[in-house]
Structures are given as C-alpha cells and as structure tokens.
Amino acid sequence: MKRAIKIMLLIPILLIVLALVVLCIKYSPSYVYRLITQNVADVYDYQKYENRVINGSEDTFQFEKELDESYVESLFQDRVLGSGFKTFDEWAKKSQTTALIFIRKDTILYEKYFNGFESNSYFHSQSMAKSFISFLIGAAIDEGLISGVNDPMTLYIPELKERDPDFEKITIKNLLEMRSGLKYVTGYFPGTYIHLPWHAEAVGYYHPNVRKLLLKKVDIAREPGKTFEYNNYNTSYLGLIIERATNKTVSEYLEDKLWSQIMTQDALFSVDSKKSGFEYMPSRLIARANDYARFGRLFLYEGNWNGKQIISKDWVVKSTRENKSIPREIYPDWLGGDNCNHTYYSYQWWGNTNCDSTFEFFANGNLGQQIYVIPDKEIIIVHCGNSLEYYGESDLMHAADCIRFNDFHQSITNIGVDETIKQYREKKKQFPSYQAFDEQFLIGKGYAFLNAGKIEDAQKIFALNIDTYPDSWTVYNNMGEAFQRGGEIDSAKFYYNKSLRMNPENNWATEKLEMLK
Numbered sequence: 001m002k003r004a005i006k007i008m009l010l011i012p013i014l015l016i017v018l019a020l021v022v023l024c025i026k027y028s029p030s031y032v033y034r035l036i037t038q039n040v041a042d043v044y045d046y047q048k049y050e051n052r053v054i055n056g057s058e059d060t061f062q063f064e065k066e067l068d069e070s071y072v073e074s075l076f077q078d079r080v081l082g083s084g085f086k087t088f089d090e091w092a093k094k095s096q097t098t099a100l101i102f103i104r105k106d107t108i109l110y111e112k113y114f115n116g117f118e119s120n121s122y123f124h125s126q127s128m129a130k131s132f133i134s135f136l137i138g139a140a141i142d143e144g145l146i147s148g149v150n151d152p153m154t155l156y157i158p159e160l161k162e163r164d165p166d167f168e169k170i171t172i173k174n175l176l177e178m179r180s181g182l183k184y185v186t187g188y189f190p191g192t193y194i195h196l197p198w199h200a201e202a203v204g205y206y207h208p209n210v211r212k213l214l215l216k217k218v219d220i221a222r223e224p225g226k227t228f229e230y231n232n233y234n235t236s237y238l239g240l241i242i243e244r245a246t247n248k249t250v251s252e253y254l255e256d257k258l259w260s261q262i263m264t265q266d267a268l269f270s271v272d273s274k275k276s277g278f279e280y281m282p283s284r285l286i287a288r289a290n291d292y293a294r295f296g297r298l299f300l301y302e303g304n305w306n307g308k309q310i311i312s313k314d315w316v317v318k319s320t321r322e323n324k325s326i327p328r329e330i331y332p333d334w335l336g337g338d339n340c341n342h343t344y345y346s347y348q349w350w351g352n353t354n355c356d357s358t359f360e361f362f363a364n365g366n367l368g369q370q371i372y373v374i375p376d377k378e379i380i381i382v383h384c385g386n387s388l389e390y391y392g393e394s395d396l397m398h399a400a401d402c403i404r405f406n407d408f409h410q411s412i413t414n415i416g417v418d419e420t421i422k423q424y425r426e427k428k429k430q431f432p433s434y435q436a437f438d439e440q441f442l443i444g445k446g447y448a449f450l451n452a453g454k455i456e457d458a459q460k461i462f463a464l465n466i467d468t469y470p471d472s473w474t475v476y477n478n479m480g481e482a483f484q485r486g487g488e489i490d491s492a493k494f495y496y497n498k499s500l501r502m503n504p505e506n507n508w509a510t511e512k513l514e515m516l517k
Contacts, residue, residue: 027207030273032197034206039194041205043098043124043367043386046286051268052251052279054259056291061262061306063293064107072102072110075399077413078448083390095390097368099123099289101382103297113289115386122268122286123384126365129285130235131319132254132295134176134348136242138315139257145245149173149318149347153237156244159215166220172241174224175234176347177326183221184231204232205280208273214240228330228345232282235348239281250279262298262305263291283365289382292363296371296380299349299361319347320361320373333507341440352397355438360400364393372396377403394444401441408436412445417457421464439469443478455486473502477509489516 038045073088085091092100098117102110113119125132140146146156149172154160160167174180187196195202207213218233239250246253251269259267270284271277298304299320303311322344328337336342340355351361363371368385370393381399385391402409411420427434437445442465450458462479469475480495493516496509503509 027197027203028209030208031203031206034208035195035197035202038206039202041126041366043126043384046122046124046268046270046284049270049272049280049284050274050277051270051286052249054251054255054267054269056263056265056267057260059262059264059305063103065111066107066109068109069112072100074410074413075402076395077409078398078402078445079391079395082448082451084452085390091390095368095385096387097383097385097391099382099384101289101293101380103293103380105378106297111290117384119290120265120288123289123292124365124367124369125283125285125287125292125363126367126369127283128292128363128365128369128371129281129283130348131363131371132258132285133235133238133242133250133281134319135258135295135311135315136250136253137172137176137238137347138311138319139253140242140245141315142312146172146241149176153241156241157215157237163216164220170220170224172238175238175241177323178228178230178234178345179225179326179330180231180234180237181220181222181224181227182229182231182233182237183219184229184233201232204236204282209276209278210236210272210280211240211276211278226330228332230345235282236280238348239279249277250281258295258310261308261310262294264288264294265291267291289384292371292384293380293382295363296373296382300373300375300378300380315347320349320351321346322351322353322359341438352400354404355440356404358404360397362396370396372400374400374403379403398441398444401438401444405437405441408441409445417449417460421460424464437468439465439472439475442468443474446478446482450482450485455482458482459486471502473499473506473509476502477506477512480509480512484512484516492516 038048076088076091080088080091083091083095085094092114097114099113100110101108113121117123137146141148151172152168153170153172153175154168170180184200185198186201187199188194189196204210204213214233214236242250242253254269265288267285267287269279270286271279298310299316302313303309303316323346328342335344340353342353344351344353349361350364351359353359358376360372360374362373367387368383368391370383372381373379381396383396408420408424411423424436442461446458446461446465449461459479459482462475462482465475466479476495476499480492480499483495484492493513496513500506500509500513
C-alpha cells in the first residue's frame with residue numbers, strides 16, 4: 001500500500017520533470033528558467049536582462065509649464081468614480097499609475113509621478129516599442145536603405161524563402177499592419193493569465209536567441225493581407241530587417257535617427273541574451289516618460305522638430321492615419337466595427353476615429369503604457385503604469401471625449417446628471433443643431449455611474465443616448481445591462497430583445513438573454 005502511494009506521488013513529479021526536459025530540448029534551458037521565474041510581465045523585468053544604452057541629445061527644446069492640475073485630474077473623474085475610489089490620488093495609487101503627463105500646445109498642464117517613480121526613472125515601454133520600430137523602418141526608407149513598404153521581407157531575409165517560398169509573399173507593409181498571416185500560437189493555464197509554455201508571446205519574450213527563432217521556427221498560417229492578428233513576431237521581423245538594411249543594431253540606429261536628435265536623456269533596450277544580442281523589438285524599450293512625450297510631439301507635428309524634418313511627413317501620415325481601403329470586417333468586433341467611432345491599426349500605431357471626422361492616434365503597451373495624441377487639440381498625454389486592474393486601454397480615449405465635450409462633462413461633475421440633462425434639453429429646444437456629446441461619450445459616462453453602483457444615474461444617461469441615437473442597437477444593450485444590474489429583469493429583457501431585433505448578429509444581447517433564462 002505504501003509503495004503504491006509513493007508511486008502515485010512520484011508520477012506527477014516525473015511528468016513535470018519530463019515536461020521540463022522536453023521544453024528544454026525544444027526551446028532551451030534558459031527559456032524554461034525565464035518562463036518559470038518571470039511568466040507574468042511587469043515593468044521591472046528589463047532589470048533581469050542585458051541592456052544596450054541609447055544616448056540622448058543636446059537638444060535644448062523644453063516644454064513650457066503652466067499647470068492646471070485640477071482640470072487634468074477631472075478628465076479621469078469617470079475612471080475614479082467607476083473604480084470605486086473617492087479621490088484621484090487614491091485611484092493613482094491603487095491603479096499603480098507611475099507617470100501622467102498632459103501637454104497642450106507645447107505647454108505642460110500636468111506632470112506627476114506616483115508609486116515611487118520620478119521624472120528621471122526608467123519607464124518600461126511594453127508594446128509602445130512597436131511604434132519606435134515603425135519609426136526606424138520609415139527612417140531607413142527615407143535614407144534609401146529600404147526601397148519601400150511593398151518590398152517582400154525576403155529581400156532582406158532571403159534565407160526565409162529557402163525554408164518556405166511563401167515568405168516571399170509577405171511584405172514589410174503586411175508586417176507593419178499586423179496582416180502578415182504568420183502563425184501565432186496562444187493559450188493560458190485555465191483560470192489565469194499565465195502563458196502556456198508554447199504561447200508565442202512567451203516564447204518570443206523569453207527565448208535567449210530570438211533571431212534564430214525567427215529564421216528557423218516561425219511558420220506561416222494563412223495568406224498575407226487577408227486577416228488582422230496582433231502578433232509580436234511581426235515587429236521582431238521588422239527589427240531584423242532594420243539590422244540587415246542598416247548594418248547596425250536597432251539600438252544604434254535608434255540612437256542615430258531619434259535619440260541623438262531630440263531626446264533629453266539616455267534610454268535602454270533589452271536584448272534576448274548577451275551572446276545573441278538581439279533587441280526584444282516588440283516591447284522592451286526603456287525610457288523616460290518625458291522623452292515618450294517628445295516622441296508624441298514629433299508625430300503630432302508630422303515629423304518636424306522645430307524646423308528640422310526628423311522623419312518624413314508622408315511616413316507619419318501613413319503610420320498614424322486610418323487606411324480606409326482595409327475592410328473593417330477583418331478586425332475583431334472590439335475595435336468598433338464600421339461605426340463612425342471605431343479603433344484602427346496602421347503602421348504599428350493605434351488610432352480612434354470620431355463621428356465629427358477628428359481622430360486620435362496612440363502608441364499602446366501592456367500594463368497601462370500609452371502615448372496618446374489628439375491632433376486637432378494639439379494635445380499629448382503620456383500614461384505609464386504597472387497594472388490593468390483599475391486602468392484600461394480605453395481610458396485615454398474617454399479622457400479625449402471629455403476634452404471634446406468638456407461643458408457637458410464638467411456640468412455632470414458640478415451639478416449632477418438630472419440638472420445637466422435638463423439644461424441640455426432646454427438648450428436643444430432653442431438651438432436644434434446643438435450637440436453636447438456623442439454616443440460613445442455617453443456610453444463611457446453611463447458605465448462610470450453603473451460601475452459605481454449609481455444605477456438610476458446610469459439609466460438616465462443611457463435613456464438620453466437612446467433618445468439621441470434611436471437607430472443604434474448598442475444603446476439598447478447598455479440600457480438592458482443597467483436594468484439587469486438594478487434587478488429589473490423584465491425591463492432588461494425588453495431592451496436586449498430590442499437590440500437583438502435591430503441586429504440579429506448581436507452576440508452580447510444573445511448571451512445576456514441566455515443568462516437571464
């Protein structure tokens with residue numbers, strides 16, 4: 001009996017050991033060690049790696065400073081409210097925000113650092129690094145080192161064609177737009193956000209020889225140009241192309257073309273290992289928050305830095321504006337479908353369109369890293385953090401809406417929902433063309449109240465949205481959820497069914513109704 005128990009206890013251990021041996025053979029012992037000890041990313045992981053130093057410039061430009069901290073903090077009032085906190089400072093601490101900078105027309109209105117960080121701290125870019133790699137592709141094209149975005153990737157990495165001739169069909173543009181068709185395996189341990197050992201993000205992040213991985217292991221899953229998939233290998237291949245085209249490391253080229261031109265302090269770029277020396281292109285650039293703001297300024301002013309064209313205007317436009325020739329149906333539903341409010345992806349930059357034809361663009365990274373640019377307002381916002389528990393990727397989009405609809409936003413803060421809606425309706429009668437909000441803004445505003453448990457206020461805001469946008473099926477879903485959370489199930493079913501009749505492919509309403517059976 002004792003022997004049987006010992007065997008039963010040994011079997012799981014032996015299986016684990018066997019699995020580790022297999023993973024060591026397939027990837028490397030270094031990969032397995034990193035996977036076990038670092039599986040969940042944070043903003044300090046660069047300290048565990050070799051880092052190349054990127055030296056700054058002697059550029060003397062400095063932003064002016066005219067602080068308006070109460071105004072900027074008010075733009076986050078809905079996030080504070082919806083997260084259940086009483087003050088902005090409490091939210092900043094609990095959300096693990098590390099930096100927040102707000103610049104309008106070259107003037108700093110807000111610059112604060114939190115949770116032990118300060119202005120000269122290093123801030124992990126996470127996937128904001130992708131926008132910097134894209135910049136370098138544009139710089140190499142400007143220099144004539146790369147012919148153009150329609151070049152096949154095999155022009156610079158010919159050995160890929162020997163492994164699979166279909167690599168020749170993938171262009172630099174496909175890589176930039178995340179439409180390459182490269183195979184990207186995903187998966188998590190059940191009930192967690194911990195990557196399975198073969199998750200491509202983990203493999204690409206912890207492998208000690210990413211260059212070899214790109215040349216020997218990454219395969220093609222589908223025809224390029226037909227689908228969108230956010231895939232870190234795309235950016236890694238772009239980095240390899242930069243190496244081949246420039247005969248420099250990415251860190252050296254980044255220093256030459258950007259840091260030595262406009263940045264104030266040094267930066268770091270982590271490499272996969274000392275022996276391999278390949279930068280982790282998708283997300284391990286480490287810099288100061290103020291220099292992230294300077295990068296945003298460069299793109300706000302279309303590549304021009306105080307009279308000097310650092311990168312061509314054409315590249316900035318193509319990198320940050322929506323390519324409307326790309327069919328919206330290739331993108332996942334969470335990017336907003338074909339609504340006038342939607343999110344798009346260009347050359348390793350994200351963007352948001354508004355129904356008034358304005359737009360914003362942003363570099364985006366995990367755990368709350370964003371460089372958010374609002375061109376028509378000449379605004380740059382930098383947020384850095386170390387958690388997504390109380391901060392989301394859409395928070396700066398909603399802050400931008402609060403800027404655009406500032407009067408309505410401030411009115412709700414100052415006099416409440418009832419009086420604000422009353423005043424709006426009175427003004428609307430006098431001036432029929434007056435519009436103090438749009439659909440997306442009211443959705444964000446309503447959910448702030450809903451998540452704070454203020455059900456009636458949320459219902460009033462959603463009712464205003466229905467009155468204003470009666471042909472939008474989404475607004476009925478929102479009202480349905482408000483009634484559902486308030487325990488009014490029959491009313492919730494009514495609005496979900498209304499939404500479903502308007503859009504039979506509306507999975508949200510279908511799932512909600514199934515839950516309410």
